[in-house]
Amino acid sequence: xxxxxxxxxxxxxxxxxxxxxxxxxxxxxxxxxxxxxxxxxxxxxxxxxxxxxxxxxxxxxxxxxxxxxxxxxxxxxxxxxxxxxxxxxxxxxxxxxxxxxxxxxxxxxxxxxxxxxxxxxxxxxxxxxxxxxxxxxxxxxxxxxxxxxxxxxxxxxxxxxxxxxxxxxxxxxxxxxxxxxxxxxxxxxxxxxxxxxxxxxxxxxxxxxxxxxxxxxxxxxxxxxxxxxxxxxxxxxxxxxxxxxxxxxxxxxxxxxxxxxxxxxxxxxxxxxxxxxxxxxxxxxxxxxxxxxxxxxxxxxxxxxxxxxxxxxxxxxxxxxxxxxxxxxxxxxxxxxxxxxxxxxxxxxxxxxxxxxxxxxxxxxxxxxxxxxxxxxxxxxxxxxxxxxxxxxxxxxxxxxxxxxxxxxxxxxxxxxxxxxxxxxxxxxxxxxxxxxxxxxxxxxxxxxxxxxxxxxxxxxxxxxxxxxxxxxxxxxxxxxxxxxxxxxxxxxxxxxxxxxxxxxxxxxxxxxxxxxxxxxxxxxxxxxxxxxxxxxxxxxxxxxxxxxxxxxxxxxxxxxxxxxxxxxxxxxxxxxxxxxxxxx
Ligand code: AMP
Numbered sequence: 001x002x003x004x005x006x007x008x009x010x011x012x013x014x015x016x017x018x019x020x021x022x023x024x025x026x027x028x029x030x031x032x033x034x035x036x037x038x039x040x041x042x043x044x045x046x047x048x049x050x051x052x053x054x055x056x057x058x059x060x061x062x063x064x065x066x067x068x069x070x071x072x073x074x075x076x077x078x079x080x081x082x083x084x085x086x087x088x089x090x091x092x093x094x095x096x097x098x099x100x101x102x103x104x105x106x107x108x109x110x111x112x113x114x115x116x117x118x119x120x121x122x123x124x125x126x127x128x129x130x131x132x133x134x135x136x137x138x139x140x141x142x143x144x145x146x147x148x149x150x151x152x153x154x155x156x157x158x159x160x161x162x163x164x165x166x167x168x169x170x171x172x173x174x175x176x177x178x179x180x181x182x183x184x185x186x187x188x189x190x191x192x193x194x195x196x197x198x199x200x201x202x203x204x205x206x207x208x209x210x211x212x213x214x215x216x217x218x219x220x221x222x223x224x225x226x227x228x229x230x231x232x233x234x235x236x237x238x239x240x241x242x243x244x245x246x247x248x249x250x251x252x253x254x255x256x257x258x259x260x261x262x263x264x265x266x267x268x269x270x271x272x273x274x275x276x277x278x279x280x281x282x283x284x285x286x287x288x289x290x291x292x293x294x295x296x297x298x299x300x301x302x303x304x305x306x307x308x309x310x311x312x313x314x315x316x317x318x319x320x321x322x323x324x325x326x327x328x329x330x331x332x333x334x335x336x337x338x339x340x341x342x343x344x345x346x347x348x349x350x351x352x353x354x355x356x357x358x359x360x361x362x363x364x365x366x367x368x369x370x371x372x373x374x375x376x377x378x379x380x381x382x383x384x385x386x387x388x389x390x391x392x393x394x395x396x397x398x399x400x401x402x403x404x405x406x407x408x409x410x411x412x413x414x415x416x417x418x419x420x421x422x423x424x425x426x427x428x429x430x431x432x433x434x435x436x437x438x439x440x441x442x443x444x445x446x447x448x449x450x451x452x453x454x455x456x457x458x459x460x461x462x463x464x465x466x467x468x469x470x471x472x473x474x475x476x477x478x479x480x481x482x483x484x485x486x487x488x489x490x491x492x493x494x495x496x497x498x499x500x501x502x503x504x505x506x507x508x509x510x511x512x513x514x515x516x517x518x519x520x521x522x523x524x525x526x527x528x529x530x531x532x533x534x535x536x537x538x539x540x541x542x543x544x545x546x547x548x549x550x551x552x553x554x555x556x557x558x559x560x561x562x563x564x565x566x567x568x569x570x571x572x573x574x575x576x577x578x579x580x581x582x583x584x585x
Pocket of ligand 1: 427
């Protein structure tokens, strides 16, 4: 890859970012990396939006989609089935072979920055071998990066790891240290610039002068702001307005607000509402077009492969050529009572040995909505009419249990029934409400029986990542064993405290440190915190064999001593009560 000297002179590392376009008029990747670096350096949302809007404006139409995807940490658009499948082992081998720097240097750089991309940049900057190499390389462009990523995603089968490694090596060897930083982040799928989809919607609106609500609606319907950005660049507002729901393009699901009481939701919904059992499973979007069926998780990942029985059920039972349906998949035990959520999640992650999993974790589907039927979007139809259509096309697939009522008394009985049957609670859906993708409003409420908060003691803490790297921000939470007096860990959380509280807590825990650990500290059990959580799972992770799911600190209990905190016996009692109705293996 040697070039003539005049070229070498014009593309030294320090000059790479000087002009937006490369010689062939494609936008340089260096400029993209510089933008990301600027986003990372500021926490001002408006500045981020302005910088991005400016950048989008200057791109060519075919550069918009790759740029927007990559800015959001994706190699490809969300609905795209391609994946890079590059392991940390492969990535680290490439970094090692290109820099030839001792790996302890990487660890040091990581400890300092808390970020894999930033640590890699430090290594590339300090590597003598690298400086030589970059001098002879041609500047990368955004489209070249995309093409390289496509080539990597295409590799499969025997020897794919080595071949991927080689392509990645070629890509990195053409990149500046700053470019490598962001290439690494794209490969691992974490940009950490603080720039998320909501800000991208603002940037697209600004760049192409399209009202924000038009951009937002289009993003929800098409499932990805990337699509909207591309359309905005190509056809402006009219193009964006044309973006519609399509079969096989997952969209963001409608969500529900929490409510404590049936009275509240009846009031909000104008006295009468539809209650449905809130099943404790996983939400899926089923897309059907003739004989083809694809299933997407709530986070819009394609999970078709892991759920063959749902594919079959849809193909054989659903009476429509084209349909987009929503429902809840629940795992069931032998007596058909609902099984724990964690078992179900194991089904979703599975792509191999599916048959064995089908046997071990049988699942059932309950449908609750229909969003598209034979060429027509149904999102504007009222809930009751969608539900009617759903019952017409669903064959013998069960729908979620439903009760339309004005009576708080009947509603409460229905809630008790749901809990008795081992479900989470109720959903309440406004009878005349349209389906609003991606929106958490008052048209849908969820009413759950909440588990009582626990007062737990912090017995250890780990250093955080990124912005939190100098704080002890990940806490081990323990309950006291009333019989032995020993504190047993039941969960871990980094959620719930404000920045200021993290700083104070770090100081406090440093003073209470009994032992330093590789990633944190063990501390004397002194600090009591009130913790909320979704459920208590059986888990081999901790000695007590239980673990809190989605734990979050509600407040610091300065008023309580560790002796007054909750006991492991109480945690076990809640655990038992919670699953009284559920199969527990
Ligand atoms: P959230 O996602 O937090 O708004 O809570 C609603 C979740 O409850 C949905 O994402 C579904 O996974 C789940 N769910 C269970 N039963 C129903 C139902 N009958 N209707 C809608 N969502 C349901």
